[in-house]
Amino acid sequence: MSTGRTGRLLVRTPYLEGEVFLQNGQVVHARVRSGEKVLEGEDALDLLTGIKRAPYRFEPEVSPPHTTLLGGLAVSARLAEAEAQWRGLALPADWGYVLRLPARGGAVELGPEALRVLAQVEGKRIAEVLLAPGTLRLARILHTLLQMGALEAVPLVEVPPVSLLVLPIYGPGSGVAYVDEALFAEWARAIRHGFRLRLKPAGVVMEVRPRPNIPGRLGLLEEDLRRLRLRRGDKVEVVPEV
Amino acid sequence: MDILTLNEYLNRVVYGFPMKLVFLLVGAYLVIFQIRWFSSPLRMMRVSFSETLGAIRERAYGFGGQITPFQATMVALSATVGTGHLLGMLAAVLIGGPGAVFWMWLGYFFGTGTKFAEATLAVHFRRRFADGSVSGGPMYYLYRGFPRLRFLAYFFAFFAAVAAFGIGNLSQAGAVGGALAPLGAPPALVGLFLALLVGVVLGGGIARVARFAQVVVPLKLLLFLVAVVPLLVRYAGKIPEALALVFQAAFSPEAALGGAAGYSLFAAINAGLGRGIFANEAGLGSAPIAHAQAQVDHPVRQGFWGVTEMFMSFLVTSLTALTFIASGLWRGGGSAAEAASALFQAHPLGGLILAVTVAVFALGTMVSWGFYGEEAAAFLFGEGIRWPYRLTFAVLAFVGPLGGLEAFLAISDTLNGLMAIPNLLGLILLGPVVARLVYGFFRGEPWIPPR
Known part of the structure; x- marks a missing residue:
């Protein structure tokens, strides 16, 4: 035995x-x-x-x-x-998250080692970055970079694009896209993180909100319709992104 | 007082001039104070076109429901665009003179508010059932909007269910039989065809009624164009004169047409408003039963389809009237049927095109009214009534071309007019709800249906 x-x-x-x-x-x-x-x-x-x-x-x-x-x-x-x-380190629990430079820039002071790491980690999973000699040191650097906002860790979203028909929403404001509640819930379940919506042909990223009773539609505010040169009934491919 | 005398008295009330003024005032109240067309008229117009004609290319895509907003409008238009748009219009010009057309337009203008409010409320207060089907219309917005005045909903549903048998069926079937008789069609055969057609279409529920309307309304419009365009071309040179006459005769018919012609201002207003109200059925409460079926994310979107329905009806009546006035035949007097016969003598296809157009107009009206009546009956007696109602409707469609049942027809005509009383009352009292929905729609707010 x-x-x-x-x-x-x-x-x-x-x-x-x-x-x-x-x-x-x-x-x-x-x-x-x-x-x-x-x-x-x-x-x-x-x-x-x-x-x-x-x-x-x-x-x-x-x-x-x-x-x-x-x-x-x-x-x-x-x-x-x-x-x-x-x-003592605050790394995301899920090491499958992907590291990327934040969309909004800012000024931070970094040492040469942190800079070297920063230059190499864009688009890599945390697990992949940590799988190198000096794991704990790398983890400490990642922690610092994430805390300073020089890096952000986001889940890798692999949701297929969806084709939706444009539906005008009449009201003030802009930069918000509305999708049906059911589709929003499906994405939220798959992503489990805050997400935005990328409109494929236009390449624009917008805030996305759920709205009842619009299956198969993409609600866009009048100002966005003008800005994106879209009309009611246009087919748009959208994909959620973190 | 026997029942026919009472009916005659009520008929005079519901189709009388004071009642027409009530229709007009309710429309004006909704247009000016609740929907506020005039607050930003250009934007309203742009949105109205975008929501309707701009959405036609996506007519095949619903919001996952039973029928699309376009189909719902086709069902309503199928009922609205009937023989009243041809013969009724000629009769109005014969009675009121060309000035009647102006007053008709006024009726149409304020009627847009009424129709908009009807369609909006129909969607807002509709009931969704466990099988995914929906039902709506005045009986539902009266029932759910006024818990203490539910008798109004029952009155409306009763009037609609019975009126559908008469003016929505017998009288339309009679018109089809009458139109096809000169072509040698035996009334019994016409009746059998109508009974079968109505039975089969109504038997398929709203989805089949909508598919039928989607075909029959474009056919109606095509036939109408085939009937009217050659006459318009023939009298093209006189159209500006006819238009001028409409405006001149609207306020002083005696001066414009000559006192000897016998036209008075009252006759012009009375006949014109009559067409501007009853031809498009705004205020009667029939069309919202169809609009309630539309799968839309916000009731106001369907309200705009109601306006489009009015616009289509307006085009048909106006073109008919202008052609008739330009022809000069209105000066000859006589009945509407005689005038129509004289007008279409100048058409390359002669009376044939008139007969076919009248027959198709009446046929479409029958099917949609069958659905309206069925919905009203289901509201009163439950789902079990649907098939018995459809069968009765089909039997009466057979009887229609054979003639008879004049007393029942007269009563149903009155009941049709009576539908307006609870409906208009509901529209006045629910006007603030329409205003709130319109405000929310233009603030980008989602629609929250009432519990």
């Missing part, structure tokens, strides 16, 4: 796959993989410590391919230290 003290702990998130190998109760090897990229050893352990919630499985009697950690109390101390550091 296995004592359960030797084996492999498998942790899987949609973007990362982590393994922690135990041998006689000692953590001897850790590895994190995402596509082609692989991280091993202490950095991998640091990264796995930062995952807040993920499904896992323990496979007993699986031996490590090699040893990257010394085991013993040093590993436990390292884990405790990493956990304490992660606790």
Whole structure:
């Protein structure tokens, strides 16, 4: 019978796959993989410590391919230290979020290392950025950049575009598009984050609000209709974006 | 006092001059104080066109409901554009002279407010049922708008359900039979055809009625154009003169037409307002039953379709009147049928085009009125009445061309006029609701239906 003290702990998130190998109760090897990229050893352990919630499985009697950690109390101390550091960082819980430069610019002062990171992270998932040597340091830089507003983390929206017919809404104001309540709710469920609407042919991004009884329609205010040169009944492709 | 004498008295009241003034005043009240056409007339006109003619290319797209706003308007137009637009119009000019046309236009103008309010309220107060169907019209806005005056809703529904059998069916079927008789069509055969057609179309519910109207209304307009355009071309040189005569005779018919002609200002106003009110049915409360079926996101959008319905009706009556006046045949007097016969003698297709046009006009009116009556009966007696009502309607459509039932026809004519009393009362009292809806619509607010 296995004592359960030797084996492999498998942790899987949609973007990362982590393994922690135990041998006689000692953590001897850790590895994190995402596509082609692989991280091993202490950095991998640091990264796995930062995952807040993920499904896992323990496979007993699986031996490590090699040893990257010394085991013993040093590993436990390292884990405790990493956990304490992660606790001080405010990164989004979902590492599938994509990093991007904010649409609205502003002035911030950044060090050379933060600048280097900032230059490399646009359009990448958090998990992908953290999967590199010096994970905790990268996490700290990301935390700083996000706190300063130099970066923003948004969910990757993969909602197919919808074709809608333009419906004039008569009233003051502009920059607001209305869609049917049901469609709005469907998008909100899929995105789980604040979102706006991109009008495909015009390439304009507008605030989107739900409105009852307009299935298949895109309600646009008179001023926007004039600005976008759209008329009642025009077919417009729209896609929500974060 | 027997029932026919009472009926005659009531008929004089509901179609009398004072009642016509009431129609006009209600329309003016709605236009000026509630809808406020004049607050920004250009914007109102632009929106009106954008919401209706501008939306025609998307007529196939509803808001996921039973029929589109365009189809609802076609159902209403199918009922409205009837023989009254041809023979009724000729009769008005014969009685009131060319000046009657001006007063008719006045009736139409204020009638836009009435029709707008009717269509708007019909959508606002309609009931949506569990199967996705909707029902609406004056009986619903009276019932839901005035919980303490619900008897008005029942009165209206009773008048409409019975009137539909008479003026909406027997009289129309009689007109079809009468128009086709000179072409050798046996009345019994015409009756059988009408009964089958009406039965099949009404049996399919509002969706089939709408599809029928979507075909029959363009056909009506096409036939009308085929009938009128050659005459307009023939009398083209006299149209400006006819137009001038309309305005001259509107205020001083004696001076414009000569005292010996026997036309008075009262006759011009009375006959003109009569056409301007009863031809388009604004205020009678029939058309909103169709408008209520439209799937729109806001009741005011359907209100604008009501205005379009008036515009189409206005074009048909006005073209008929101008052609008749330009022909000079109105000076000859006589009955409307004789005048029509004389007018169409100059047409390349002769009386045939008149007969076919009258028959198609009456046919469309029958089907839409069948739906109106059925809705009113369902309001009174529940859903179970629909098939018995349809069958009775089909039987009467068969009887129509055979003639008879004059007393019933006379009573139903009065009931048709009586429909206006609860409806106009409702429109006055619910005017502020229309105003609020219009205000909200132009503030971009979504529509919140009443509970």
